Amino acid sequence: MPIVERELYGFSLPSPTPKVGSSLESFELRTPTDKCRYKNFVYTLSFPLPNVYRVLLTGPDRLRPPHDNVILPYKPHSFKLTALEEYKATFDFPSQNGPDELDGSNRKRVLEISWKEHITLVSYEYIGNEKRRLLGDLNNRSYALTEKGVMRHWCIEADNLHLGLGEKAAPLDLSNRSFTMHGSDSANYDAYNTDPLYKHTPYLISTPKAKEGHEEVQSTYAIYHPTNSSGVWDIHSLHDDPWGQFKTYTQDYGGLEEYVLVGKGVKEVVRTFAELVGRPRLVGRDWLGYLASGMGLGESDHPIAQDLLSTWPDLCKKHDIPCSAMHLSSGYTADEKTGNRYVFTMNKKRYPDFKGMVAHFHKNGIKVVPNIKPYALQTHPHYKRLESGDALFRDPAIDEPVVTRIWSSGVGDNEKGSWVDMISEEGRKWWAEGVRSLIEAGCDGMWDDNNEYYLHDDDFLSSTQFPHEIASPIQGKGSVGLLGRMINTELMNYVAHTELEKANPERRTYVLTRSGNVGTFKYANSTWSGDNWTSWHCLRGSQAIQINAGMSLMQSYGSDIGGFAGPLPTPEMFVRWVQLGVTHSRFCIHSYKPNKDDPSGAAATNTPWMYPEMLPIVRDAIKWRYEYLPFFNHLMWLSHEEAIPTTAWLGYGDFASDPNLYTQEILEGFDAWLGVGNILVVPALFEGQLTREVYFPKSSKDDDYVYFDLHAPHRRYRAGTKAIIATPLEHFGLFAREGSVIPVGKDYATVTETKGPGRTTIDGVDVELESDGGVVGLDDWRGIKIFPSTDPKKEYEGQWIEDDGISAKPKKTIIKVNYKGDKNSVDVKVKFEKNEFKTLWGNKVHVILPAGDERKVQGAKEVEKNGKKMWEIEF
CATH class of the missing domain: 2.60.40 (Immunoglobulin-like)
Known part of the structure; x- marks a missing residue:
């Protein structure tokens, strides 16, 4: 109509x-x-x-x-x-x-x-x-x-380029399209065509396209x-x-x-948006590593899920895969008889000692975040309490609680139930009690899922008992249409965040949400692109979704690696998805798949070792992620303090003046910055793609910088040029820009402290260190990858931020690096700009020159680590 x-x-x-x-x-x-x-x-x-x-x-x-x-x-x-x-x-x-x-x-x-x-x-x-x-x-x-x-x-x-709108389907440029402003449970979506997806973000950026010979361009605006x-x-x-x-x-x-x-x-408009609505929350360091999911494992009755999940740390050790967290899907809440999900209940048959299982994960350095859903089936043991407490939406036509069909157990299954009204005091109280019970069981964060609140009638009525002040408050009941369904999504995350903060005020909270309005991200600090479909097409589309989400302040963001729904990814597709995923701010392998080894059709999950022939490549990619974890931690600080996306559009910041970045070829491509102006990510996202063309962006501040190929010694590419590069299955394209400062660490999971929040989990369990037979090491070594010219007139400056990765009010250390080089040597100066957090590596760093660079670092000691030459500096 x-x-x-x-x-x-x-x-x-x-x-x-x-x-x-x-x-x-x-x-x-x-x-x-x-x-x-x-x-x-x-x-x-x-x-x-x-x-x-x-x-x-x-x-x-x-x-x-x-x-x-x-x-x-x-x-x-x-x-x-x-x-x-x-x-x-x-x-x-x-x-x-x-x-x-x-x-x-x-x-x-x-x-x-x-x-x-x-x-x-x-x-x-x-x-x-x-x-x-x-x-x-x-x-x-x-x-x-x-x-x-x-x-x-x-x-x-x-002729403007349009960006933002939160989470919208590819391609990157939103021009000449129409978009719905609300969220939906868009399971199995098409990454190029489905709208809406899961988020509600009425925030559109419009920026002019740079043109050759036009230095003074019109300003950018957002509405x-x-x-x-x-x-x-x-x-x-x-x-x-x-x-x-x-x-x-x-x-x-x-x-x-x-x-x-x-x-x-x-860049300036995104920063302004953050001043209006709040900067992205700082994500804890442990949530930057490999995040696992046990959806298939957590549904098992034979053997019981707890026993099956408890083998996970040993499987990671066996396959030499570092892991930082386990997402516990809602199978732990499934009723023993019907299989229906009843949030905040426990299937004791599957999980006879839930708290003990969580402690087992903690000992192995793996955090646990359980799935919780904001609705109750009519058969839920707490349903009558919610109904009598006026914690359900009401249908004014019949003056009764709204009852609808809600996902309950397997794929396509739904039963009658009700969404819980989080604006009501009783709804929030019930939710807080449930969250607290999981915190007391040792859980480190909350996974707020299935929270699009897709009520199908805007005339339904909601409570207006807000826990805080809002603009234009309403007296009595308010319509869902005027209040907006996702104010409930926001309050669901508000309660989860508040209870985590109350229980452990010294620790950074971790709330992962599938849906959200703009206000949601005052409380949730991580999200993802929902239940994607397994295909090359959707793998490619995920990159544009990632980039627009980042410019909309969803800066701890990723997609389900390998695809959530649909067929199993092919071995090649899975490798390429992992290679792209490790460059995103959130890296999680999560799925609900047919088990290729079980003819009964039982559920399984994508795992790093699902294809033994591909395991060495997948392992290398995941270990690369851990090696670069100090850099990711620094980028999340930049996101928190300056609203700079970790994964950014190529035309971000100083690169906006490069007219080549506005061509259809680039805008519909898949290359992105990992840290603006630092690492150019060039993925291979087509089946059988063993070579591809890449353009090297040129900033407004330089005309003669080069890019260093991180996979090929001596390969250099000048800014503003194109080249054909190799993308064998073993690696994707990575190019460091001249002048970058990239902090790196060990290529496996580490802790930042020998005692305290960086080592001890919320249930008092200490992570077992490798020195005591565990797989987790100390973060006591720091390398710095630098990329100097041979022109002595070129001097570079960079810095990075260190902290314990967990404290709610972290002490911060800033290390500043200055360097320059000539044909024979490189001069590097390192100093503490601020030194509040005492790192385990103290004041000793190891400078790493590009592969094949045989120059000496002046005043530094030459050492070898893992077969690589580097230069030790004490400062």
Whole structure:
């Protein structure tokens, strides 16, 4: 059914009229109380940050959307009214007398607003003396009302690149497509075509494409709507004469709250977004290694699941695979008779000593995170409690709890049950008790799963007993449509985080969530792309999803390696998926597969050793991940402090000015940064792909840097050029950029302390060290990979961050490195910029030059480790 679109017009200035030259904190327009179809609507313009303007449009039946998705305290900046005509006003952006750290352009910008008939808001910036439009409303159709919500129309910059929107299907550029703004249980999705997926993120970035010979490019902007209500973003796929083509956001419920963020480039806009909604939470170091899953193992009755899962550490040791965590799927909650999942219950037949099993994992250095789901079947032993406590959604048509079909046991199985309303006090209390019971059993974090809250009727009613302040609170019951289903997803994660924090306040919490709105990630610090399908097609699509999620502040993110659903991956496909996965911020092998060794069709799971002939290659990739774990830890600090994605689009930051990065070939390709400007990741994602072409990005700050092939000694490639490289099955393409500083450690699991949170788990179990017969070592060795030129005029500087990887308020150590080289030697200076956390490797590092580089490091001691020459420096 087409959307009803009603024109919204008739706004005028209230009295008294502001004076030209005056400073304002907001500019307001109103509809009159008579002679207007829609009375008492208020339009307010303000600046929460110097590079962000906010529009609020509300009316009697269009309240400001209820949410807590913006954390920035609302203290608007004053801005100057520079011109005022009968139906038009012009304003200067505030604080434009110097470069702003969130903007970086030092450009003069103005807003022009007219309202003779329809409101039209246009933003301009001056590049030199030239005035250019940055973003403009569609004339005579900017704001309209739908049945219960608002529709927005803007002019389209047809040549811009559009990014963000959280978790959206490939390819990377979102232009010329339409997207639904809510989450769905999109199991077995197509990574190029399915929409929506699991997240709700109404945040669209628009950036101009760099062009050859144009150094001064127009700024980037993003549009963000913090509502939790469902909606649709259409980006240049609609055409409606006489308006031509445009972009449109349709919000199903409530008034409009809109933020427009402006910056020099995508990097600055993403950082600004983090200032508005909160920076990504810092992920613990143990969650950066190989994360295993026991879905197939945890379902077993013969042998019992506990015995089967308990063999996992020995299997890892047998196959020489380091492992940092086990995801415990919901089979532990399956009813012994029916097999139905009853969250926060325990199948004692399968798990006679759950706490003992967790301790066994802990002794072997493996954290445990159990799966929990926010619904209860009608047969759940706690269902009556939830019903009587008003902790279930209500259907106003019959004034009874909402009962729907919910996934219960096997593939395609569902039973009648109810979603638990986390806005209700009783719902949160019940959830908190359940989470606490698992913490007391020794679990290290919570895996909040199946939490899209896909209630099928927006007229269903929810509690409004929020545990904290929200914008535009509602009295009594509120409709699911206005509140948004995913406010419950957020509160589910809020309770899990809060209980983990209460139980162990000295430790960083770990909450993994499948779904989420923007506010969810104040509490959850990790997520993934959900139940993907096993195919080369979906493997390729996962890279674009990864990159857009990162620019939407989901920066501990990955996909299920090997595919969750569908057939078993072929040996080659599995290897290529692992090789891509180890470069992502979250690396987890997780699946629900047919067991190739069991003719009964019993469930199995992808494992590193599932193909013995491929095990050496898979092992090498996983060990590479552990070797580079200090670098990943540093990148997660950059994510937490500066909102820089770990896996980034090639045009991020200083590389935005390279016009080659905006070609269809690159935008629909799969290459990405691991740490912007450090390591270029060049995966092979097609069957039988043993060679491929790669382009080496050029930054705005250099024209003559080179890239070092990490797999081929002496191979160098100049920035701004292309080359054909080898991608044998044994490895993917990795290229370190000249001037990089890459900290590395041991190629297996380590702990950062001999005692304390870095060594001891929450149940008091110490990780068994290799010196005592275990497989976990001490993090007592640090290497630094550097990539110097032979030009003595080139000097490089880099740094990295170390911490214990677990503390809630970690002490931080920053190591700074300066280096340069000539044809005969390399000069390296290392020092502590800050030295709060006492690392086990003390003040001794080992400098590693590129393979085949025979130069000496001045003043350093030549040593050999694992057959590799390196240079020892004490500082």
